[in-house]
Amino acid sequence: SQTIHQWPATLVQPVGSPLSLECTVEGTSNPNLYWYRQAAGRGLQLLFYSVGIGQISSEVPQNLSASRPQDRQFILSSKKLLLSDSGFYLCAWGQAAEAFFGQGTRLTVV
Amino acid sequence: DQQVKQNSPSLSVQEGRISILNCDYTNSMFDYFLWYKKYPAEGPTFLISISSIKDKNEDGRFTVFLNKSAKHLSLHIVPSQPGDSAVYFCAALSNSGYALNFGKGTSLLVTP
Numbered sequence: 001s002q003t004i005h006q007w008p009a010t011l012v013q014p015v016g017s018p019l020s021l022e023c024t025v026e027g028t029s030n031p032n033l034y035w036y037r038q039a040a041g042r043g044l045q046l047l048f049y050s051v052g053i054g055q056i057s058s059e060v061p062q063n064l065s066a067s068r069p070q071d072r073q074f075i076l077s078s079k080k081l082l083l084s085d086s087g088f089y090l091c092a093w094g095q096a097a098e099a100f101f102g103q104g105t106r107l108t109v110v
Numbered sequence: 111d112q113q114v115k116q117n118s119p120s121l122s123v124q125e126g127r128i129s130i131l132n133c134d135y136t137n138s139m140f141d142y143f144l145w146y147k148k149y150p151a152e153g154p155t156f157l158i159s160i161s162s163i164k165d166k167n168e169d170g171r172f173t174v175f176l177n178k179s180a181k182h183l184s185l186h187i188v189p190s191q192p193g194d195s196a197v198y199f200c201a202a203l204s205n206s207g208y209a210l211n212f213g214k215g216t217s218l219l220v221t222p
Contacts, residue, residue: 006153034209043116043214044154044199051208059209090153098144099201099210101153 002027006091006102013109019064019078021105023091026072031093033074035066038088038104047089050074081109113137114202116213123220129187131216133200136181140202144210145174145185148197157198158185190220 006023013019025031035047046059048066056066063082067075074091086109092099115134123129133143141162146154160167160174160183167174173186187194197217201210 009151032208036212043112044201044212046209046211049209057208088151092153094210098156098159100156101146104151104153106151 002093002100004091004093004100004102006105008105009103010106011108013081013107015083015109016080019076019081019085019107021076021089021091021107023074023076023102024072025074025093028072028093030071033068034092034094034099035064035074035076036090036092036101038090044090048076083109085109111136112214113140114200114211114213116198116200116216118216119214120217120219123190123218125192125220125222126189129185129190129194129218129220131185131187131198131200131218133183133185133213134181135183135202135211137202137204137211138181139204139206140211141205142203143174143176143183144201144203145172146199146201146212148199148215154199187218190218192220192222194218195220 003026033050036044050068064078089105091102113136144159145157147157148154158169158172158174160176176183197215199215200213
């Protein structure tokens with residue numbers, strides 16, 4: 001069966017510090033991978049999606065970037081965090097119409 | 111722009127009664143719709159879906175209705191249980207799309 005791992009679960013980072021959130025998927029190959037952010041009043045906002053290694057599409061301009069160095073690994077990064085980057089970040093994978101989510105990371109930028 | 115809209119941020123229902131969560135969409139290219147349930151500090155989990163070729167899909171206590179002409183879908187939970195208390199997200203996908211479009215969610219509270 002497929003599983004998705006996302007870490008860390010919570011993170012408190014100072015403004016201006018770098019960020020790296022990692023997501024890995026097991027039990028499937030060549031999945032579509034996604035990063036979403038849930039912010040207050042905004043619902044689930046798609047940040048990035050990837051259909052293959054090294055292929056990243058960005059949905060919204062922002063202070064974040066994503067990379068897919070391996071088939072089942074998806075990384076969300078920032079060089080310098082802003083206060084507005086605080087939120088709940090979710091990694092997901094999908095091969096058809098459905099998406100399966102990780103447990104999420106609560107990021108607080110202070 | 112928000113292509114999937116859940117206009118009710120919250121809903122409170124008594125245990126045993128029916129919960130009805132509504133969702134509207136604007137993109138006529140959407141042809142697959144899903145409902146996700148989310149507990150605090152957890153990722154959303156898939157609940158039920160419906161293809162645009164159907165107008166109803168039922169799974170146990172959960173039924174999703176789709177009205178294509180009105181671009182409206184709804185999730186019915188009957189009977190509602192306290193464990194159903196969560197945030198429910200409506201999502202939609204077009205056959206050319208890579209990712210789900212989510213609404214802002216509706217927080218359901220089922221009281222004993």
